[in-house]
Amino acid sequence: MVNVPSPAVAVVGRHNSGKTTLIEQLIACLVGRGHDVGSVKHHSHAGFEIDYPGKDSYRHRAAGASETVIACPGQMARIKSVEGELECSEIVRSMPGHDIVVVEGYRKSGLPTIEIMRSGNPADVNVAEAMLKAARAGEPLGTDFVQRYREEERRAREAAASADAPAPDAPADASPADAPADPHAHTAEDDLAHKMPDANTVAVVTDIPEARQAAVLFNVPAFDLDDVEGLAGFLEEHYVRPRISIVIQAGGESRRMGQSKATVPFAGRPLICRLIERLSPVADELIITTNEHDRLGFLAEAYPDLDIKLVGDAFDFRGALPGLYTALTAARNPYVAVVACDMVFASAALVVAESLVMVDTGADVVVPVNKHGFEPFHALYRRSGCLPAVRRALDRGDRRAQSLLEDPEVHVEEFSQKRVLEAEPHGGCFINANTPDELKRIEDSYLEE
Template sequence: MFTLHKPSPAVSFVGRHNSGKTTLLVKVIAELVSRGLNIGTVKHHGHCEFDIDYPGKDSFRHREAGSCDTVIVSPIRMARVTELREEPTCDQVVASMPDHDLVIVEGYRQSGLPVIEVIRRANERDLAAAEEFLAVGSVRGAVPCAVVTDMDEVAAAALARGMRAFGLEDVAGIADYLVERFARPALTVAIQAGGESRRMGQSKATVGFSGRPLLERIVSRVAPAADELIVTTNEPERLGFLDDIDAGCPIRLVTDRYEERGALRGMATAFEAASNPLVAIVACDMVFASAPLIVEEAHILHEGRYDAIVPANKFGYEPFHAVYRKEACLPAAQAAIDRGMVRARDFFDDVKLGILHRDELRRAVPEGGCFINVNTPDELARIERSIEEDGDR
């Protein structure tokens, strides 16, 4: 099992000096951590010269001697001091901080991140900012998605413009908003292993591939992307070998809820069984299924507030290597089934659909091939030979 880093979503809190944003953020961070979230933080320092070490310390002496990159490590903490030729952008800083549920940035008003403005009546500098916000709905050109303030007129103006407004002491409310709107949702990866496999002549899940069941290979390839992994199947008694796999997350077997099988019914089973808000659907015969592609799809879905992100190529949609939002897609899929629909794509018109096109696919998976599936023993043998000769992807 390989390690896969997931991009961290981020949001910026901005305000003037003495607006109270640091005091507020300390409380908000503590609240989020108490809820079990993994939080990273970035502080934009306006002064060129600052230090996290003291003259006379060994690490300080290393830098003083000319080291341009000094790492300080203890059994429980690590810090890195790097001399820069130019200031990195906020995007670059956040990109260097993967695997957080949320990164909270203090400052970087013009970063392009969603901005939450802090305005406090007792801070003289905030009075001009409040007037600007009341007049044009922004401060220094940045339109916030929410404001935190003790000024009733600012809160009312924010609500009138469709923004959220919170009091300075409403730590729980702010945390709720951050979790709901910005924090990365947990992801269930659902492997569809309930097909009849007529052309294969036996279950695709248990057919041998490079010395192990094909399903075991798919699990090992997609598990790094998953917070939970489920396998939808009509033969749970034959999949006991999954108990011996260390997938790094829980694996559950889910029996198909519909007597009559089909692509759309299998997806509805997965949506209903998933414990998490996002659900990646992967077919068990996609021998080059890609965890990095799943992570990229989930990231785009979350950032763009889509209900589904589905790859598309010259052959059409690839719904069995896509990510879906359970809240929207489960009722849409069930409604399509009730109308007699059977295809995986038959509910797409009823949700906010995002398409992952060829160029985006190439960036996420440069080696390609992640939609290749096997339907017959000859196809299976041919791909096995190609892996032996050319290596795996």
Template sequence: MTLIYTRPSPAVAFVGRHNSGKTTLIEKVIAHLAAQGVDVGSVKHHGHCGFDIDYPGKDSYRHRRAGSHDVVIVAPDLMARVTELDREPECDEVVASMPGHDIVIVEGYRQSGLDTIEVMRSANERDSEAIEEFVDRGTVRGGVPVVVATDSERAAQAARGRGIAAFGLDDVPGIAAYLQERYVRPKVTVAIQAGGESRRMGRSKATVPFLGRPLLERIAMRLAPVADELLITTNEPQNLGFLDDLDLGCPVRLATDVYDVRGALRGICTALSSATYPLVALVACDMVFASPALVYSQARIAQREGVDAVIPRNANGYEPFHALYRVDACLPAAEEALKRGDSRAKDFFGDIRMREFTRDEVKDAAPFGGCFVNVNTPEELAHAEKMIQENGDR
């Protein structure tokens, strides 16, 4: 059985003192992002014990009063949960319980380790000390924010002088754009390369049975949770009708090779030129343990660091077919390499801003390993099946 990956949600915290305007600003930012189609989750840290979302007389209240420690209230359009806790959960535990969002906006949790947006309003007496500390030291309560949202020109100037982004309290579009660029999950086309010649396998790798199902089906099921679009590059679209029967949760498209002659670099060009989204995770269809967590980590690095490609490297060299590429930079570079007569996948790496994904980073993202294992022969295919049957999937 193919394991199903749950995509974590990126998160950022808005922090400030009482009456600084945090909630008002968060409300406007959420509305702005939601209007742009962003799937937003949010967390409100309530610093005092006790709150109620159901009331005396409600059936759910009667459940709790009778002794239920965990009450879930479900309607056709809403669900709420009230759980009695032995301890307050850490912020990362709360965010981990909210997977699948494009971003989670947290109000409070200053000590969570999340990047913080410091909200300071000059008319708020409680903010005066924070403004002075920030102007003098660039910190608030010892921490350095990534953004300052303030109507204090002194604080804004101090931020810009230290390379910290500063926005006015009313600059909701500016703050939302910053979050879109740095934190909102970037949309990714996952391109599965299924157009190889498969000489050593003796038949198409895409349709060869693996644990009773086509191998391509397994790879598609593994990677769909991190795909906004699943793109299959293939020279046999007529044989891939089984993909129509899969519930993958994302659009699936087939792209036939745009070159008469096959090859690694040409396959990359086909995938990049056919993708809908600006980031493309390229994965070979014979990587039986292809890792959605690796794709997610690569996309986050590309977003945070602004690089053109994130390429894993191991003891055998680069792994260009479990890597992430930015279309606007990599497609022209790859096409230019073809014009030079190059044919290897790595032949354009020197022409782009490539970020090496280290072995340690691979282990952090995919601790069970094996994500670069590929099957080129019937013997290797049988060995991989036996591994899963004896030791379980990974």
């Protein structure tokens, strides 16, 4: 599995809101749709045990091992001692390669949160009423609703008590129950104040009318408790790692290389094999654009599980933009990563990092940029936003990839060198070989590592 970050969302709510039931149904639904789902459960009590006395793994730990892995065919568990409590972000970073990680709890993690509120839970009803009151008052999502309105109610009670104050000769043995409540006393509302919807709330799941009304006013989607399919669809659209078609542009005979770049030997094997093996782990569809179908026919036998599609050029003239048009028209998925076949260190991790930026920003193109300019042949393209723009440019006779990035109707998100190195610390993603000498130098460097 490629070591790329997993997108994550948190399902939060108060005690007895039904978080675990919702998460169980949501995971089953997402898995049923073909996604790889990880999960995290926040346990509020220290010292929970999954490793019991008498078990061999327990004996390993008791002997002083700080980390123990229990493995058998099809399963593995890791038990590790840590100081204090790990941040949720650290836990999610330790779970790479999932289409999505669903977290139960960790309200303050900073993750996008799905708030669940159930009418059968009095605490949820109180929160929903306070949330609606705040929404009607034009307060921003994230206001400490409960504390604010609790303070208002306290002031109202004090004003009423002052107006109805007993005469000075009231009996000294008046019942303490008649005394006003201590405004500083800790109440259940204090606990609720730390469990309110906030600026990270991206959806509400509820059967409480006030919560639904508040969600509408806050412009947050609301789902019924039993609308798990609707919630899963929302996550697919906004948070699940999107389906990606990866297109390796192999072309054909290269004049400077003196032969096909796809089949030129690299470390004893055709160069195209290296690209396939580096990129296929994150490809929901793998396409190779080539005019040498016969010479690359061996790939179907070499990689029978990948269902590699060989596609010829859509036009009989060369150019970066015609090649991009071929890639976009051949792809079935909404996101299309385009990589040149001579990029020896092409990175699956970079493709996924670009896809997460595209989800977050709504961009049509996420393109790496460095001191040399844009790198359009290790960029990610939104098929629906780019295909019409490419067609327009071709119709006016432009064959440059740069023309797509200059189109005012195309939302281009630059992916800085710093972010490239965060995704792929080894770097070298854009190194390409145009001549036998260049390829030899890259190969020698690679074999020396």
